[in-house]
Amino acid sequence: MPIVHLLDYVAGNIRSLANAIERLGYTIVWIKSPGHIKDAEKLILPGVGHFGHCLSQLAKGGYLEPIRDHINSGKPFMGICVGLQVLFESSTESPTIPGLAHISGRLDKFNDSEKSVPHIGWNSATTSDTHKPQDKSFYGLRNCSKYYYVHSYAVPYEKGRLEQQGWTVATSSYGGEKFIGAIGRDNVLATQFHPEKSGVAGLRVIKAFLDLRQWESLKEETLPSIDQGLTRRIVACLDVRSNDQGDLVVTKGDQYDVRDRTEHNSKGFVRNLGKPVEMARKYYDQSADEITFLNITSFRNCPLADLPMLSILEKTSENVFVPLTIGGGIRETTDVDGSVVTALEVATMYFRSGADKVSIGSDAVIAAEEYYKRGELLSSKTAIETISAAYGNQAVVVSVDPRRVFVRSPNETRHCIIETTQLGPEGEKFCWYQCTIKGGREGRDLDVQQLVKAVEAMGAGEILLNSIDKDGSNSGFDLELINEVKRCVKIPVIASSGAGQPGHFVDVFEKSATDAALGAGM
Numbered sequence: 001m002p003i004v005h006l007l008d009y010v011a012g013n014i015r016s017l018a019n020a021i022e023r024l025g026y027t028i029v030w031i032k033s034p035g036h037i038k039d040a041e042k043l044i045l046p047g048v049g050h051f052g053h054c055l056s057q058l059a060k061g062g063y064l065e066p067i068r069d070h071i072n073s074g075k076p077f078m079g080i081c082v083g084l085q086v087l088f089e090s091s092t093e094s095p096t097i098p099g100l101a102h103i104s105g106r107l108d109k110f111n112d113s114e115k116s117v118p119h120i121g122w123n124s125a126t127t128s129d130t131h132k133p134q135d136k137s138f139y140g141l142r143n144c145s146k147y148y149y150v151h152s153y154a155v156p157y158e159k160g161r162l163e164q165q166g167w168t169v170a171t172s173s174y175g176g177e178k179f180i181g182a183i184g185r186d187n188v189l190a191t192q193f194h195p196e197k198s199g200v201a202g203l204r205v206i207k208a209f210l211d212l213r214q215w216e217s218l219k220e221e222t223l224p225s226i227d228q229g230l231t232r233r234i235v236a237c238l239d240v241r242s243n244d245q246g247d248l249v250v251t252k253g254d255q256y257d258v259r260d261r262t263e264h265n266s267k268g269f270v271r272n273l274g275k276p277v278e279m280a281r282k283y284y285d286q287s288a289d290e291i292t293f294l295n296i297t298s299f300r301n302c303p304l305a306d307l308p309m310l311s312i313l314e315k316t317s318e319n320v321f322v323p324l325t326i327g328g329g330i331r332e333t334t335d336v337d338g339s340v341v342t343a344l345e346v347a348t349m350y351f352r353s354g355a356d357k358v359s360i361g362s363d364a365v366i367a368a369e370e371y372y373k374r375g376e377l378l379s380s381k382t383a384i385e386t387i388s389a390a391y392g393n394q395a396v397v398v399s400v401d402p403r404r405v406f407v408r409s410p411n412e413t414r415h416c417i418i419e420t421t422q423l424g425p426e427g428e429k430f431c432w433y434q435c436t437i438k439g440g441r442e443g444r445d446l447d448v449q450q451l452v453k454a455v456e457a458m459g460a461g462e463i464l465l466n467s468i469d470k471d472g473s474n475s476g477f478d479l480e481l482i483n484e485v486k487r488c489v490k491i492p493v494i495a496s497s498g499a500g501q502p503g504h505f506v507d508v509f510e511k512s513a514t515d516a517a518l519g520a521g522m
Contacts, residue, residue, distance in 0.1 A: 004210060005040035007031040007067075009047075009057045015354045016317045016324075017046050017080070020196040023318075024207050037066035041075055042210065047082030048356075049392030051107065051153065052094025054082045064100070071102060074187050078209050081151065084183070084190035093153050103167070103183065103190075107153040115175035116492040116515050118394040118461050119154070122146040122231040122289060125170040125181035125193060128163060136215045138168050139189050140208035141182060145201035146231060147193035148323060150356075150394045154179035154192060173228035184214065197323050197356065199284075232509055233516035235290045235494055236283035240276050240309070241297040248297070248308055250279045250521075271521075277315045284320040291320060292464075292518065294359070294399070295328030296439065304335050304346065310353040317354030326350050327359030327399055327464075331383055343383030344390055351391065359397040359464055360384060362437035365444055368454035372446075378458060388459030393491070396462070398455040401440050402433035402448040402481065403468035415447040418484055433481060440468045448481070449488050456489045463489065464518070467497035474500025482512040494518050 004026050008014050018028050021044075031037055045067065047054050058064050071077050079087055088099045091107035110117045126143045149172070157171045157178040165185075172181035172192075182191040182205075189209050195202030208216070238250045251271045274282075280291050293316075295309050309326060316324060330350070332343045347358045360383055367382040378385060388396045406424030410417045415432040423429060433448035452463055465485055467478040477498045486493050492515035495508050499519040508517045 001025055001027045002210070003027050003029055004042045004044060005029050005031055005037070006044050006046070007037070007063065009054070009061060009063065013048070013317075013324075013351045013354060013356045014046055015314065015352060016321065016356070017044070017196040019318050019354075020203055020206055020321055021210070024203065024210060026210055031063075034062040034066045037063070037070055040070060042078075043067075043070050043075065044078045044080065045083035045086075046080045047086070048150070048395060049082060049390065050093060051082060051085050051091040051099075052097045053390065055086055055094070055097050055099065058086070068100060068102075071100075071188060076187050076209065076212060077189075079188075079190035080196075081192060081194055084180075084192050085153065085155075087188070087190055088155060091153055102188070103162070104165070105155045105162070105180075107155050109153050110174060110177060112490040117490055118150060118152040118492065119174045119230065120150045120394060120462065120492050121148070121233045121516070122198075123149050123172045123174065123181070123193070124228045125172055125191070126228060127168065127170045128159075135218050137208075137218050138170065139182070139184060139214060140204035140216075141170050142201065142204075142218075145198075147181070147191075147195065147198040147202055147205075149181070149193045149230075150323070151192060152392075152394070156180075171228070174230055178228075189214075194323075196321060199321050203321060231289075232514070233289035233494075234505060235292055235516055235518040236280075236286075236288035237292045237294060237496070237518045237520035238276055238279055238283075239294050239296055239520055240312070241295070248276060248312070250274050250276055251296075276312045280316045280320055280324075284322060288322065289516070290323045290325065291316070292325040292327065292359070295326065297328075304333070304341055304349065307349075310349060313350065313354040323356040324354055325357040325359055325397055326355040327361060327397070330358045330360050330387075331363045342386065344386040347383075347387045347391070347395075351395070357395050357397050357462070358387065359399045360460075361399040361401065364398045364400075364455050364460070365435050365437050365446060365451060367458065368435075368451045369444065369446060371454045371458065372450065376454075376457070382458055384455055384458040384460050388461065393459045393461035396460050397464050397494075398452075398460045398462070399464040399466065400448060400451060400485075401436045401466050401468060402451075403436060403440065403443070404431045405434045406431045416449040418480060420480055422480070433484070436468065448485060452485055452489050456491050461491055462515075463491060463493045465493055465495055465514075470498030473498050476500070476504040477508040477512070477514075477517065479508065479512050482508065482514050486513045492516065496520075 087102045088105045089101045167185045170182040195205040406428035417430045417432045434443045435446045477495045482495045494516040495514040496518040
């Protein structure tokens with residue numbers, strides 16, 4: 001089989017890219033040292049996270065000059081996400097660290113005054129008419145397709161500037177800001193989006209690069225161009241736990257209770273919706289935008305390297321080419337041999353197994369409480385802070401489990417209250433949302449507004465907003481909760497709990513500002 005060289009500098013989830021390349025019929029050779037790059041014919045530089053961290057890691061490893069030499073030699077080179085960003089001169093994310101400067105321009109952070117940042121989700125990559133032959137596709141890009149982006153910084157598009165230098169540019173738009181989604185010239189192709197996470201459309205781009213098909217005719221009839229702009233996501237969630245026989249199954253909770261009980265069996269049986277890997281593939285085939293695994297089983301006596309969820313991620317990423325999130329157990333822990341493993345090291349294991357994001361739950365509540373005890377000062381030691389510092393805030397999701405506490409008057413509590421249209425059991429018109437831990441079993445003296453503000457300050461990139469009251473109800477999302485949380489933060493929010501039919505997704509997208517909506521067991 002033909003060969004492509006891949007450079008891994010601890011760039012997050014690289015397994016999915018490797019799986020995509022192998023799926024397309026290519027053999028991967030891993031770059032093990034700077035000197036190895038000269039042997040590469042086709043070289044791919046992937047990346048997620050921080051501009052400065054990426055360049056620092058490459059410089060520390062001695063890779064910067066060999067990468068330059070490869071590009072300047074005319075050999076094929078592809079950069080993905082941060083792999084695109086480092087080709088430019090600089091980024092306001094790390095003002096003192098220069099890029100490779102192969103392309104002129106600087107990255108700026110998206111304006112978050114009127115939209116969520118990071119920019120996470122499916123958006124376009126429309127090839128500029130200035131430099132596009134009629135009825136031709138540039139490296140498989142289609143103006144009728146959308147691709148998966150996850151980033152806070154981008155290169156603003158200036159019409160004609162780079163095209164005059166011979167570059168072909170594909171653009172996207174987010175909240176009124178037009179930016180470079182992909183760019184190429186001669187032997188270089190770079191994408192801000194993740195083609196390995198963009199389903200069939202993304203695989204087409206990777207295949208075109210590997211086959212060196214820079215321009216090709218659009219043989220089949222293509223759909224008309226779509227409007228640029230972010231598409232709100234539908235996330236499929238799989239709650240994974242062991243059943244009473246010890247098998248891992250996908251289950252479904254009813255106010256976080258996953259057992260069906262009968263008059264003859266008070267303990268009940270764990271609801272079994274199917275096997276995790278098979279269910280994930282089913283949701284992918286049904287066009288889910290993302291897939292989230294929430295591990296609700298404790299594997300206390302299992303060595304970390306043998307955790308069943310690692311195997312599930314590895315197997316899922318072989319055939320599922322959309323973003324994967326894993327939640328449960330992302331914390332500092334002691335392995336069975338007595339060694340202490342940091343939260344960052346645990347997250348790294350999951351990223352290397354195929355996860356794109358990790359979700360942190362109860363530990364985020366404890367970290368928020370400590371944050372306020374310190375007078376809203378960061379510690380730099382929490383799981384959220386250490387993981388986001390290494391992999392970028394887009395890699396960290398905080399899963400929030402609030403429940404309503406009804407009060408007759410705002411004066412009855414110091415917590416942030418809302419006036420609700422859903423009256424309490426005694427006709428109360430006000431409520432506050434209490435944060436919980438341990439799967440909703442323990443309430444804390446912290447409201448949801450306090451929690452989301454704290455974790456955003458720590459570096460979380462997304463909020464997974466559950467609702468204990470709505471869980472398993474099939475009655476629709478808690479729109480009041482969603483809009484209240486969106487009011488408090490600038491990072492994206494995923495609405496969860498309560499979806500029982502397609503119309504509930506329509507409601508939440510029309511009646512709230514949520515960035516995505518999650519369904520489980522549907």
